[in-house]
Each structure stands twice: as structure tokens, then as C-alpha cells.
Amino acid sequence: MRGLSRSRSLREIFDRNEGRLIHKCDHYFEIYERHFARFRGRAPRILEIGVFHGGSLEMWRTYFGRGTHVVGVDIEPRCATLAGRGIDIRIGDQGDAAFLRRVAEEDGPFDIVIEDGSHLPEHQILAFAELWPSVNDGGVLLVEDLCTNYWPEYGGRRGGEGMFMEFVKPLVDEINGFNSRTDDFEPTDFTRTCTGMHVYDSVVVFDRGDHRPLNTSMTGRPSFGTVDELEPHHVAAIEAMNRPMRRVRRAMRSPVRTAEKVANRLRRTALGVLRRRGSSPS
């Protein structure tokens, strides 16, 4: 893969690969470009679960450029031989929460985490739980091959308990936690640390960052009447948006809990699902 220009798209790098095997779905490349391009030339630190023959780890190095560091995780011991310049390999089972925690502690934090390992829905949840706290502010966590959540051979079933996609759905509410007007719905650490969620066919991307309650402003001149004559419902909406409720102010006063505490909450959720499904994680 040496000699490829940094200006090449990921797709071009993939298509011209004559080195180690890489296995990706065609439509992933557009998603990668959309979410990863800003890290090019910035020596990102990347974790990919699922090494396979090592080609994707080299592809990331080529795409992101000098100084990029990639950590690959795989259960297959032979993958250890694929370590090289800027590429470290950790051998272990992604269904082992303690192992993932060790990787996060020893190799993190990361700018980009790509989950492309066993494709078992319960492992996808566990990987998110363990690794979300080790994503840097401004970083992304991408889970791919979520098609398995719909495939019986992977224990997948639309709407089934323990599916990663079922885990994602309530997070769509949780990212809106600052907008709650009822006591049964509070902003959480996920609300405060996730600035975006992007759902695609078989892929979900999470943006990590300092998420704040809504604030709005207006610029320009009114097209009808004066600013003072704005419709009352419009004025009320602006006031409501810029006046965080008590529960939001309270949540914002406490510091975002330590990564460990956030992980604990997510881990409890993930492990609860695993237990109910009869799997036995470490």
C-alpha cells in the first residue's frame, strides 16, 4: 500500500489494494469519508475491533497519513503477527468486558473506534459500553455490519431483546434529554457527551463531544413588521429554548461523571441484556 498519495479517497485506496485482505461493504466508504475525513493528516489514534488479515489497519494508516496509530483487536492469535509500524495488535475476545476495559485503559483514548469484530449484537452493545468513554471529545465511534441484528444465524431479530439496534433506539430520546419537560426524563451522561447519532444501513455512527442545552439567536431584519411584533408563539418558543429547565441546570452543574461511572451504567445495561439472553460475559 506504500506510495499511495494521501489525497486518494478511501475507496481508491481500497480498490488499488494489492496488500493484505480487506473486507468492507461498498456503501461504507461514503460513510467513512463523511465522518472520518476531518481526521486526515492529524495523526489520529484509531481502534478497530476485527483485524481479519490486517488490510484495513494498513488502509487506515495510508488514508490518515503520517503519525496515525492503529490498534487492532482480534480473537484470532495469528493476527498478532500483523503488528507493524504504527499498528499494534491486541489478542482477546470482545465478549470479555474486562479485556475491552484493559484495551481502553492501556491503548486509549481514541479519536476513532470502529467495531467490526464478531458482529454478535450483544458484543456490539458491550463494545459500545466499554469503549464510548475512551473516545476523545470530537471523536467518533462507528459500529458496522449491524445487518446481523436482523439475521437469525447471529441471534438477530427485528425488535428482539439484546439487539444493538434496540439499544440505539432509546438513545435517540436520550440525546434529547436537555429538552425534557417531565421529571421522568432527565439528561444523562450520554446526553452530555453525545453530539450526534447517524443511522445508516448496517452502520451507526456516534459523535462524542461537549453537548450543551439548546441556545438560539436571531440575525437579520424582519420581513413583516418589527421584531417586537413577532408572533407570540414564536417569542414563547425562543424563550423556552433559551431557558433551560431546572433539571437541566442541575445536570449541567455537576461535572460529567468520570468515564468509569458512565461505563458502569452502560455496562450494567449491556450485561443485563446478555444475562437475560443466556450468554455469560466475563
Ligand SMILES: C[S@@+](CC[C@H](N)C(=O)[O-])C[C@H]1O[C@@H](n2cnc3c(N)ncnc32)[C@H](O)[C@@H]1O
Ligand atoms: C469481518 S472480519 C474484520 C474485517 C476487517 N476489519 C476488514 O475490514 O478487513 C471480523 C474479525 O473479527 C474477529 N472476531 C470474531 N469474533 C471475535 C471476538 N469475539 N472478539 C474479537 N474478534 C473477533 C474475526 O477473527 C475476524 O478477524
